[in-house]
Amino acid sequence: MTKNMGQTDRIIRTVAGVVLLLLAFGTLTGVWAWLAGIVGVVMLTTAVMGSCPPYALLGINTCKTKQ
Numbered sequence: 001m002t003k004n005m006g007q008t009d010r011i012i013r014t015v016a017g018v019v020l021l022l023l024a025f026g027t028l029t030g031v032w033a034w035l036a037g038i039v040g041v042v043m044l045t046t047a048v049m050g051s052c053p054p055y056a057l058l059g060i061n062t063c064k065t066k067q
Helices: 006-027 030-049 053-060
Strands: none
Touching: 006 053
């Protein structure tokens, strides 16, 4: 996949993903814990890959470097 996420976008997603996972395994229970865990994992995965499939579909590119 082509990278379409810039550094700031990746940092924000990493922080949000970690916070959601901490909430999922600490504070939240039931459906909310599952939802936070799934969204947290997806955010961390896209941050590590540097590519967001919805961005690709919508033609969004926050990456400053040329591929």
